[in-house]
Amino acid sequence: xxxxxxxxxxxPHVTPKPFKSCSEQLGILEARGLEVVDxxxxxxxxxxxxxxxxxxxxxxxxxxxDQFKAGASFEDIxxxxxxxxxxxxxVSEACKRLEVSLRAVWAHDLAAVYGPQAYEHxxxxxxxxxxxxxxxxxxQQLERSEEPFVPxxxxxxxxxxxxxxxxxxxxxxxxxxxxxxNLRRGRDKKTISRRYDMASSSFxxxxxxxxxxxxxxxxxxRLWNRRFTITVELPRKHPRELISSLNPQADxxxxxxxxxxxxxxxxxxxxNDWVLRLLALLDYLPEQRLTDMGFPGDWRNRSFxxxxxx
Numbered sequence: 001x002x003x004x005x006x007x008x009x010x011x012p013h014v015t016p017k018p019f020k021s022c023s024e025q026l027g028i029l030e031a032r033g034l035e036v037v038d039x040x041x042x043x044x045x046x047x048x049x050x051x052x053x054x055x056x057x058x059x060x061x062x063x064x065x066d067q068f069k070a071g072a073s074f075e076d077i078x079x080x081x082x083x084x085x086x087x088x089x090x091v092s093e094a095c096k097r098l099e100v101s102l103r104a105v106w107a108h109d110l111a112a113v114y115g116p117q118a119y120e121h122x123x124x125x126x127x128x129x130x131x132x133x134x135x136x137x138x139x140q141q142l143e144r145s146e147e148p149f150v151p152x153x154x155x156x157x158x159x160x161x162x163x164x165x166x167x168x169x170x171x172x173x174x175x176x177x178x179x180x181x182n183l184r185r186g187r188d189k190k191t192i193s194r195r196y197d198m199a200s201s202s203f204x205x206x207x208x209x210x211x212x213x214x215x216x217x218x219x220x221x222r223l224w225n226r227r228f229t230i231t232v233e234l235p236r237k238h239p240r241e242l243i244s245s246l247n248p249q250a251d252x253x254x255x256x257x258x259x260x261x262x263x264x265x266x267x268x269x270x271x272n273d274w275v276l277r278l279l280a281l282l283d284y285l286p287e288q289r290l291t292d293m294g295f296p297g298d299w300r301n302r303s304f305x306x307x308x309x310x
Contacts, residue, residue: 022046026074033068034061034077042074049081056222057081060289080289084224086281088217091254094261094274095214099173101268102207105195106180107165113188116163119179126184134178138171145170173214177207196267197239205233206260213257225292228252232260239263245304253294259304275308 020028022043026036036042046054057080061072110118118124119138125131142150142161147170153162161167168176181204183189193203209232216223231251235243242263247255262275282290290299299305 020051022051025051029058029068029074032062032066033070033072034058035068035071035073037073037075042078045074045078054078054081057084060292079284080224083281083285083289084222085220088220088223090274090278090281091223091258091261092214092217094265095173095210095217097268097272097274098207098210098261098264099176099214101264102173102176102180102192103168103171104165105192106176107168109191109195110188111164116165117161119164119167120161124184124188125179125182127182130178130182134175134182137175138167141170141172141175142167174211177204177211180204180207196264198235199237202233202235205231206264208232209257210261223254224289226254228254228257232256241303241307245299245302247294247296247299250294250296253292255294255296255299262308263304275305279305279309 025046026039026042030036054077057077058068060080061076062068110124114121114124120135122128122131139161147166149162149166150170153166154160171179180189180192186200189200189204193200196203198206209228209230212228212230213223216226234246234248234251234256237243242259245259247253250256258278262278265272265274287297291297296302300309
C-alpha cells in the first residue's frame with residue numbers, strides 16, 4: 001500500500017522499462033514471430049518513426065498471446081502505417097475545405113442580416129457567458145494575428161475589431177464552430193446549414209466533430225481504426241443518397257465521417273476529385289481493415305459510392 005505522509009501519498013518506486021536500441025526493438029518483434037526481410041531498412045524506419053508509434057499498427061497482425069500471426073511481416077505494419085498517414089492527409093484536406101467554406105458562409109449570412117459588426121452584438125447569441133468567453137478568445141487571436149488587415153482597420157478606421165468577414169479569417173475553426181452553435185435564432189443556423197443541405201442540429205454536430213477530427217490529423221494521431229469520443233449526429237431525412245449510404249451501427253468509426261465530408265466537399269467544390277482519391281487509397285486496404293473503420297460489407301454498392309465510382 002502507498003505510504004501516507006501528511007496529505008501526500010508516496011508511491012513505491014517503479015523502475016521504468018529499460019532503454020532499447022532500434023536494433024534491440026527489432027529483435028523483440030522478431031522474437032515474437034514478425035518477419036523482417038530488410039533489417040537495415042526496418043531499423044531506419046524505427047529510428048525515424050518510433051517503435052511506440054508503430055506499435056499501434058501491429059495489433060491486426062498479432063494473435064491473443066502477443067505473438068505475430070504466421071506470415072506477418074514488418075512491411076505489413078509499415079504499409080498500414082503509411083496508409084493511415086495518407087488517409088490523414090486526405091481527411092485533413094476535407095476538413096479544411098469545410099473550414100474555409102464556413103468562414104465565408106457564416107460571415108456573409110450574418111452580415112447580410114445584422115451588418116458588418118454582427119458578431120459584436122451579444123443579443124444575437126444565446127449563452128451570454130459563452131459569448132463573452134468566445135469574444136475574449138477572438139480578441140486574443142486578433143492580437144496575435146499577423147494579417148495586415150487587422151492593424152489596417154484599427155489604424156485607419158479606429159475599429160477595435162474588424163468586420164465579420166475579416167474576423168472570420170482570424171478565428172480558429174473551433175472558435176468559429178462555437179460562434180455558430182451559440183447563435184440565438186434558429187433561422188440563422190438554418191440559413192447557414194442549408195448551404196450544406198443539412199439540418200441545423202446535424203450540421204452543428206458535424207462542425208464539432210470535424211474540429212475534433214482535424215485536430216487528430218494535425219497531431220498525427222492514428223485515424224484508421226480509432227473509436228471517436230466526439231461523434232456526429234447523422235442526418236435522418238435528406239439527402240436520400242446520403243442517408244441510404246450511412247452506417248448508423250458504426251457511429252464511432254471513421255466511415256460516416258468520410259461520407260459526410262465527401263458530401264460537403266461535393267457541395268463546396270462540385271468538381272473536386274477527393275472521393276476518387278479516397279477510393280483509390282481504399283483499394284490498397286484488405287476488406288477486414290475497412291471493417292475496422294466502420295465500412296459496411298456492401299458499402300461499394302450503396303448509392304453515394306456507386307455514383308462516385310462511375
